[in-house]
Structure formats: structure tokens, C-alpha cells
Amino acid sequence: MKKKKNSSATQWIRRVSQLLFFFIFIYFVWKLHFIKEEDEYLKIYNIFFDLDPLIFLLTSLSTWSLESLSYWWIITLIITILLGRVFCGWFCPFGAYHTFFSWIANSVKKKKDYQSRSIAHRTKYFIFFLFLGMSIFGTQWFGILDPFSFFYRTLTTSVFPAFQVASEDISNLIYQKDPNILGFHLTYISEPVRNFLRNYVFKMTQRPYYTEGTLLFITLLLVTGLNFIRPRFWCRYICPLGGLLGLISLKPILRLFNDESTCTNCRLCSKACPAGAQPDQRGNWLPTECFVCWNCVESCKSGSINFKFNIPGLKTIPTGKIDYPRRMVVTAMATGAVGMLGFKVQPQAKGGQPFPEFLIRPPGARSEKEFLQRCIQCGACMRACPTNGLQPTGLEAGWEGLWTPKLVPKIGYCLYNCNLCGKICPTKAIQHLPLQEKQKTKIGLATFDKGRCIPYSYGRECIVCEEHCPLSPKAIYLVEREITLRNGEVVKIKQPEVDANLCIGCGMCEWSCVFQDKAAIRVTCANESRNSNNQPILPSDNLY
Amino acid sequence: MRKLTRRKFLLESTTIAGAIALSKTEASAQQNTPLDMVVCKWKGDPIPEEPTKEIADKLTKKAIEALGGMERFVKRGDIVWIKPNIAWDRTPEQAANTNPDVIRALIELCLNAGAKKVKIGDNTVNDATKSYPRSGIEEVAKELGAEIVYLDRSRFREIDINGERVKKIPIYPEIIECDLVISVPVAKHHAATTVTLAMKNYMGVIENRRMFHQDLPTCIKDITAYMKPKISILDAIRVLTANGPQGGDLKDVKRMNIVSASVDIVALDAFGAEILGYNPNQIGTVKKAYDSGLGQIDYKNKLKFQEIIV
Structure with missing residues (x-):
């Protein structure tokens, strides 16, 4: 009983941490529109990009230099080596976003299927090695699927403008129709709300528009909807950063221990796992997939599984191996290299003219x-x-x-x-x-x-x-x-x-x-x- | 009893009558017909370079006082819209926007006259979120409790103004719903209209104004006629003499230390054109407004005019 209470507290801490980092991320994106040229410490707004080892690795490879790159990602690296993919489960704001929608999806779904591992796990490693292959040959394209880039881009170009459009259109409609019930006008509420939003939230005298906004909005909706197929679909199957972190968390110190003597093989833990890390398979738990979210520990009725530190020299806790065949590394990188050649046949790849005359860079x-x-x-x-x-x-x-x-x-x-x-x-x-x-x-x-x-x-x-x-x-x-x-x-x-x-x-x-x-x-x-x-x-x- | 001859009677009676008449005209001049236009110049010997706070404060308050005080225009409980020129993302030193210290003095005067609320806003060219703070006016307004209004582009309302050239134009309703709108421009050079002053400042209460440049004098006259200005104040503490209306180079800025206030907006613009070195009769907007009877160009003779050295 005591054990169970502890694990629940851990889970709450995880949820608070996820919420916190999610809102810090949203706050930074929101705030970025209101910064001034005189402001110092603007670097703080990039902290999530700085923490992303994928950006460092692939950018340094594609440019073959270390110029103006940050080193905060070392923190992520150390945490991941020691504790596994806690970054995905506890800190990643996009992960938090998917956790939320997986929770909604799970509450809506009638039948919860076993979320065991599938061969699709390999996709994210494939994507990572694909981009790695491209970067080695000097082309950077991972930004379209990097979780922070993806989230940042879609928030900027579609979610924030969409909220502004909604608030403006609704309040304008009320303002023009001016409905009232016994002399109480709806504008008494809508106008102060609108003024507050306009002055403190959007601070725009003009609506923002983005040329690719609709398409980017669809990409976010799509990725959100995938949570209804499998919980945290993005984190499990797509995220190239998840792939990279999976690769460096092969043998973490923090490991899941399943006590053979008390386990009833009910597989509830496996059902609760959003990552498909097979906690039910004794000795074959997959650290490369696990988000360390503590769901399995809480779900266990017999209290037979928990996370334990695997101290070298003492009895080792066995783990499963990464499910990614070595020759697929070569395949993926080769695909990336060849795919990159596909980019280079366009005239834009000349690195100068000719590209369209209206392509004005900042x-x-x-x-x-x-x-x-x-x-x-x-x-x-x-x-x-x-x-x-x-x-x-x-x-x-x-x-x-x-x-x-x-x-x-x-x-x-x-x-x-x-x-x-x-x-x-x-x-x-x-x-x-x-x-x-x-x-x-x-x-x-x-x-x-x-x-x-x-x-x-x-x-x-x-x-x-x-x-x-x-x-x-x-x-x-x-x-x-x-x-x-x-x-x-x-x-x-x-x-x-x-x-x-x-x-x-x-x-x-x-x-x-x-x-x-x-x-x-x-x-x-x-x-x-x-x-x-x-x-x-x-x-x-x-x-x- | 003193003997009153006819000669003495005539002499005495005319003297008394004259004295009465004289005293009456003096009194009526003070009470019934106050000044129409005041120009306040800083004697300033030597003219202090920076800052402008004290000069602007004294000049503005003196000018309004000489016009009969702000109570002449602002009734208790009125809502006043101060319409400065804050169109550009420029600092006060660059003289592309109205001096914030003139605005400070005006807010104080309006509030002291019993205004319920003072609102400040302009339909800016550079985004208002940039130009309001950069101009220093937002800070001044917040300090004194005036409301700074970011004009909302979706709230402009089409209004029939039935002018000579402009028939229908989107105007920001919050401005014309105020009891008093005070145009407070900064005197600047402008490539299209030679100078930009109080009348052109009304371009900041409307939208869809770009095509007006094809006939600015008539369009500006139409809007001025619609706005029916009661009082306008010209900030010529720093003036922009070239590369207007945006400026940017401090070499084009001239320190003049003049604030002028007038009930006649055309006369004010005529004066403004003069201090910028132009003949007001050759300025299209001023001439056009004069021809349509909006005001006088010859302010020295046609108006009750006073020049005050502070």
C-alpha cells in the first residue's frame, strides 16, 4: 500500500513538471512577439532549442562548424544517459501536449487495446538516420520534424493567429448585433474581454496572416489526431529527437524492475504504457522506448514493478535491446543521402541565383x-x-x-x-x-x-x-x-x-x-x- | 450752486460719455471676445538644447491660458481625444512625432478643466505597438492616467461625410464620439503637401487614406470640415525641415521652441507654414481650406491674435 502512494505522488510531480514546461514554452512563444530591440537576455527565449541535442548534432554536421551553437544540450544528454528518456516524459513541451491528447483519446475510446511494441517503433530511428545522412552531406531538413521547431512553427503561424481571429470575430459579431436580455447587453461582457485580449494578449492593431498557415495548421491537427490511433503516436513513431534520445538511453542507470515472485502476469502495466515499452516482459523492458512516466508502476495492483537504480557492480537489472537492425542504419542514411540529391537538382540549390526574385530573406x-x-x-x-x-x-x-x-x-x-x-x-x-x-x-x-x-x-x-x-x-x-x-x-x-x-x-x-x-x-x-x-x-x- | 454754462455742460458730458464708452469696450474685450490665436515663443536666452519638458510645459500652458483657459473648450465631465501625430517609429528628438511634453501639459490642462477622461490615439503608419512607446507619448499618458488607445482596424466605421471629393470614409468611431478632439501636430516638412500640420493630422482618424494623395488639399479640407475643430495646438518645439514626414536624420531637425494654439485651424496652419519658411498662400491645403471658408490665412489682421514671449 505504501509503495503505491509513493508512485502516485511521483506521477503527480511528473504531471506538474509537464504542465510547467508546456506553459513555459507557450509563454516564450507568446512573449517573443512583444520583445523590444533594447531587451537583453533574449537568449532565454531559445532555451528549448538550446536544450535540443538534435539541433546541435545535425547543424554542426551540415555546416561542418561549431560557430554560434549553444551547449546547453549537454544537460539533456547527461540526463538521458543516466535516466533514460525522462526528457520525453517529463520535460518536453510537445510531449506534454501529446500526453494531454492521449489522455483525452483514452477517455473517449471504449476499447483500450494492448499498446505493446510494434515494428513501427523503428520509424523514428529511420527518420533520425535519414536526417543524419542528409546532414553529413550538407543538407539540413530535420527542422520540419524536430519537435520544438514543429510546435513553435505551428503555434506561430496558425494557432496564435487562429485564436486572435476567433476572439476578434466573435466580439465583432456581438458588437454589431448587440443582443440584450432585458436591457443587459452582451457587449458589457464581450467588450472588456476583447479589450483585455487586444491590449495584453495579442497586442496587435492588425491581424497576423501567414502564407502557409492553413497547411501548417493541418499538420498540427494531423499530428494531434494521431494520438487517437495510438497514444503519443508522434513520440513513439515519428519524433527524430526521440530517436536520438532512444539511441543514447540503451543502458540507463534508472531501470524498471519487475519482481517475478509477486507478478501475476495481468499485463495491466502494459495496457497503461503510452510508449509500448513492454514493462510486462520481465527482463525485456525497452529503455529506448520508455518515457519513465511511472504509469506502469501505478497501474500494478500487486506492487511488483518499480523503477530502481542499477548500480554497477551489484546485481544488474536486465533490459531489452534496441529494436533497430544495424543494416537499417545504413539504409536510412543512404536514403537520406539520395533524398538530398533530389533537392539538389532544383535550380535553387545553386546557392544563389536563380531563385524567384520575390524570395527576400530577412x-x-x-x-x-x-x-x-x-x-x-x-x-x-x-x-x-x-x-x-x-x-x-x-x-x-x-x-x-x-x-x-x-x-x-x-x-x-x-x-x-x-x-x-x-x-x-x-x-x-x-x-x-x-x-x-x-x-x-x-x-x-x-x-x-x-x-x-x-x-x-x-x-x-x-x-x-x-x-x-x-x-x-x-x-x-x-x-x-x-x-x-x-x-x-x-x-x-x-x-x-x-x-x-x-x-x-x-x-x-x-x-x-x-x-x-x-x-x-x-x-x-x-x-x-x-x-x-x-x-x-x-x-x-x-x-x- | 455752481453755474453751469452751455459750454461747460457740453464739455463735461462728452468727457463722461467718452469715459463710459471707453470703459465698456475695455471690459467687453476682456470678457466677451477672447483671443482667437496665440503664439508662445521661448525668449530663452540662450535657448536650452535639452530637454524640452520645462519649455513645452510653460509654452503650452501659457498659450491655452491666453486663449481663455482650457475651461473654454472642455466642460466638466467631457471626454477629450487628444490627437497627436504618432505615425512613425521615431524618437522625440527626430521630430517626426508630436513632442510628448506638449502632450503632457495638455493632459494636465484637460484633467484640471474637469475632463472625465482623456484618450490619446492615432492611426499610425508604423505599427502602433512600436511607435506609441518610441514616441514617449505612451509613457506620459500612463503617468498621468490618460487612456492610450490602440486603434482597432476592424472597428473603423464607414461614415458619409459628403465632402467635395470624399463622400464616404471609414472613421474610427471612438474618436468622433468624444466631446472634443484636439489636433496636436508637430510642424514638419512633407513632400506632397510641402508642410504637414494640424489639418493633415486628421489623416490619422481615418482609414483608406492612401489614394487621397492624388488630391490631398481637397481631401484634407473635406475631413477637416467634417471634424469641425474647436481648438488645435501646433507643436513647433522641434520642427522637421526636410526629409519629412518621417525624417530620421537629426541634421534636419531645428529647435524653434514655439507652441501655438488657435481656434482657427487654417490660421494655425498658415502660421506653421510661415515658420517653416513657406508662403501660406502657396500651400495647397491652407489655400484650399481658406477658399472653402474654413478659416483665415491672414491671422494677424483678421483674428484676435497675440504673440507672447515666455
Whole structure:
């Protein structure tokens, strides 16, 4: 009896720990939108990425350097070697998310099947070795399935905006219809709630939009729904970080001990196991799968299983072996290497031009090849971007560059006084530039479409773009020219021109252009500082 | 009994009559027709460079006092919307936004006059979450208990204003529902309208304003006519003389130490154009507003005008 009470307490501690880390993660993602350029200690927002050994391993391999990588992951490594995959069971916020939905799925399901191990466990090792194979050959793509990147990206581009849309639409609907019961208006409640949300939760005067938002929303829904097929489906079968942690927890010190003398072979522990780590199989428990969640210990009615430290020299507790054949390591890595070749046949893989002219990378981004070797598609830059201008790419940067950041000026421009994306990028795919340097870094070049521009084509004043140009002196200047109108009248109109030496391609002109469909001044990635093959303008101060 | 000759009677009676008449006009000048426009300049010898707090405070309060005090415009229990120019993500020193110290003085004046609530907000160009704090105005408002309002883009309401050019325009309803809207611009250069002052400041209560640039004078006149300004205050403590309206380079900023207040928004803009070195008759917005009868350009002769050196 006493034993049972203890294990229950452990489980509660685990739940609290999971909740805590989950909310810390959510808080960091939420908070990232409100940080200021002056803030110090921005590094703290990357703590989950820093703790992820997968990011370190694969990024250092793909770039073949250790530059600007963090070493906090050593903590995770040590914990895992000693205690097994406690990181997955106790600390991982995405794991907590799946634990929650598995719990819901289990409460809904009528029939609970035995959640023993299956051959599908091998998938996550396969995925890990696949990405490892890619990284060794210089291509980084694991970001699309890294748990923190995945969660961060989907929260940023779909979950948070979706919540904002819901709160705005509901309150707007109530505001417009203004229903009341005996003089009590529903707006008395909805308006303060809305104001609170607007001022303290979203703090946006504008709704955020993300180009791949729907697709990313679907990926999260899909992964959530998989919990209804098997509890913690993602952690068991997909997560490449889980695969890596499984590989280094082959012989942990903390092991599950099943007492043969009291065990009644009821297999309740196996039923309770969300990992399929077969706690019922005496001496064949799988440490590589186990999340150390303590479910089995609590489920045992006879009190015959518990976690015990396996102190070397004393009697060893036998464990099962990893279920991953060695030749599949080779298969997976070979698949990765070959798959990587598939990326390289696209023109984007040239590492420079040609890729689409509207692919504007954030200021401080490394040269395209190096950028893709580092970017883990986490979406932190998109969350930090105050104008909502940074958007996930679709396939315009190639499959390799899926969901990497690009600037879409018509949605949001690059704010002149801001360098946050470089400050928070966890792998420094976007380098941190001091503000003064960032203000000189060219990310593109503005071009007038004189067939559309109002002072050129329609004989009227406009110059909204000149007004918005944040440089001083402005990169857009005005030339007064005589124009003959339809009735033969000759008028003087100010026509805007771009100074190619000054323009940094921030896109504020395109954002401000009165044309909403296709701006009459557009920014392309021409002249970007990071790519010397894409600089058509001879730099000079006295040449026009 | 003293003998009263006809000559003496005439002389004495006219003197008395004249004295009465004179005393009456003096009294009525003080009570019935207060000033229309006041310009407060800092004698400041030498002009202190930084900071602006004391100067702005004195100039603003003196100008409003000379106009008849804030009680002339704010009744007890009123809700007042102060509409500064906070369009840009720029610091006060760059003079692209209204000086926060002028706003501070105005909030104090409004609250002292018995205003129930003072709201501050602008439809900014750079995102409000950036430009409000950077301008220093958010801090001042929080300090004094004024409400800083982040305009909600989904709440703009289409309103028929039936102007010459602008017929229908989305306006932020919370602003026009206030009892008094005070336009407090900063004097700046502007490439399209040469100068941007109090009338152009009303571009910050509306949406869909980009196409207005094709005929700014008429559109601005239409909105000003709709807003019916009762009082406007011009901040010329720092003015932006070039690369407006956004500026960015401190070389373009000139320290002038002037605050001007007027019940006539056109006259205020005419004055603003003058201090920026332009002839108000050549400024499209001012000329257009004058032609439509919104106010006077010749403020020195047509209005009760006073210049005060503080």
C-alpha cells in the first residue's frame, strides 16, 4: 500500500513538471512577439532549442562548424544517459501536449487495446538516420520534424493567429448585433474581454496572416489526431529527437524492475504504457522506448514493478535491446543521402541565383546555401517580426527551403529600427547585426512599375512611397516633370525615382503603395548584400 | 450752486460719455471676445538644447491660458481625444512625432478643466505597438492616467461625410464620439503637401487614406470640415525641415521652441507654414481650406491674435 502512494505522488510531480514546461514554452512563444530591440537576455527565449541535442548534432554536421551553437544540450544528454528518456516524459513541451491528447483519446475510446511494441517503433530511428545522412552531406531538413521547431512553427503561424481571429470575430459579431436580455447587453461582457485580449494578449492593431498557415495548421491537427490511433503516436513513431534520445538511453542507470515472485502476469502495466515499452516482459523492458512516466508502476495492483537504480557492480537489472537492425542504419542514411540529391537538382540549390526574385530573406541572413544548412524552420523570426512581414515559404525556395522565412512586403515591411529576427534566430541562420549595420544591409531593391505608377501612368500626384521611405536621405526621390493630359493641358507632376545606391529593400514602399493587388513599386531580392552574384548595381556614390 | 454754462455742460458730458464708452469696450474685450490665436515663443536666452519638458510645459500652458483657459473648450465631465501625430517609429528628438511634453501639459490642462477622461490615439503608419512607446507619448499618458488607445482596424466605421471629393470614409468611431478632439501636430516638412500640420493630422482618424494623395488639399479640407475643430495646438518645439514626414536624420531637425494654439485651424496652419519658411498662400491645403471658408490665412489682421514671449 505504501509503495503505491509513493508512485502516485511521483506521477503527480511528473504531471506538474509537464504542465510547467508546456506553459513555459507557450509563454516564450507568446512573449517573443512583444520583445523590444533594447531587451537583453533574449537568449532565454531559445532555451528549448538550446536544450535540443538534435539541433546541435545535425547543424554542426551540415555546416561542418561549431560557430554560434549553444551547449546547453549537454544537460539533456547527461540526463538521458543516466535516466533514460525522462526528457520525453517529463520535460518536453510537445510531449506534454501529446500526453494531454492521449489522455483525452483514452477517455473517449471504449476499447483500450494492448499498446505493446510494434515494428513501427523503428520509424523514428529511420527518420533520425535519414536526417543524419542528409546532414553529413550538407543538407539540413530535420527542422520540419524536430519537435520544438514543429510546435513553435505551428503555434506561430496558425494557432496564435487562429485564436486572435476567433476572439476578434466573435466580439465583432456581438458588437454589431448587440443582443440584450432585458436591457443587459452582451457587449458589457464581450467588450472588456476583447479589450483585455487586444491590449495584453495579442497586442496587435492588425491581424497576423501567414502564407502557409492553413497547411501548417493541418499538420498540427494531423499530428494531434494521431494520438487517437495510438497514444503519443508522434513520440513513439515519428519524433527524430526521440530517436536520438532512444539511441543514447540503451543502458540507463534508472531501470524498471519487475519482481517475478509477486507478478501475476495481468499485463495491466502494459495496457497503461503510452510508449509500448513492454514493462510486462520481465527482463525485456525497452529503455529506448520508455518515457519513465511511472504509469506502469501505478497501474500494478500487486506492487511488483518499480523503477530502481542499477548500480554497477551489484546485481544488474536486465533490459531489452534496441529494436533497430544495424543494416537499417545504413539504409536510412543512404536514403537520406539520395533524398538530398533530389533537392539538389532544383535550380535553387545553386546557392544563389536563380531563385524567384520575390524570395527576400530577412536582413542578416547568410548566403542561401549556408542559410539553408542552418535554418531549422522554427518560425521564431516570424513570431518576433513586428510587422508580420516574415512569412514561411512554400516551395519557392525549393523543397529544401520549405517553411523558411521570406519577406512579403505587401503583408509587412522590414521595420527600419528593428533587428529582432537576427537576435533571436536559434541557429544564427539569420546573423545578429547591430542596428546601425542592419540599417545598411541590403535585402533587396525597389523597382517602379512605371506602367502602373500613378504619376507616370495616370497623370496625378501620389508619392505615398516617398513619404514612407524610412531612410534619411530617402532612397526615393521626386522629379518634377511636365505631363500632357487628355485635354491637352500641360501640368507639372512629381514623379518618384529610386536611388539604387541607397535602397535597402525594406519593402515599406511596396507595402504602402496605393495599389493593393500588385504594387506599382515592388521589391525584389536584387542587390542583396548576402549574395554577390545577385548585385546588378555597381556600388558608387557619384554615379547615377 | 455752481453755474453751469452751455459750454461747460457740453464739455463735461462728452468727457463722461467718452469715459463710459471707453470703459465698456475695455471690459467687453476682456470678457466677451477672447483671443482667437496665440503664439508662445521661448525668449530663452540662450535657448536650452535639452530637454524640452520645462519649455513645452510653460509654452503650452501659457498659450491655452491666453486663449481663455482650457475651461473654454472642455466642460466638466467631457471626454477629450487628444490627437497627436504618432505615425512613425521615431524618437522625440527626430521630430517626426508630436513632442510628448506638449502632450503632457495638455493632459494636465484637460484633467484640471474637469475632463472625465482623456484618450490619446492615432492611426499610425508604423505599427502602433512600436511607435506609441518610441514616441514617449505612451509613457506620459500612463503617468498621468490618460487612456492610450490602440486603434482597432476592424472597428473603423464607414461614415458619409459628403465632402467635395470624399463622400464616404471609414472613421474610427471612438474618436468622433468624444466631446472634443484636439489636433496636436508637430510642424514638419512633407513632400506632397510641402508642410504637414494640424489639418493633415486628421489623416490619422481615418482609414483608406492612401489614394487621397492624388488630391490631398481637397481631401484634407473635406475631413477637416467634417471634424469641425474647436481648438488645435501646433507643436513647433522641434520642427522637421526636410526629409519629412518621417525624417530620421537629426541634421534636419531645428529647435524653434514655439507652441501655438488657435481656434482657427487654417490660421494655425498658415502660421506653421510661415515658420517653416513657406508662403501660406502657396500651400495647397491652407489655400484650399481658406477658399472653402474654413478659416483665415491672414491671422494677424483678421483674428484676435497675440504673440507672447515666455
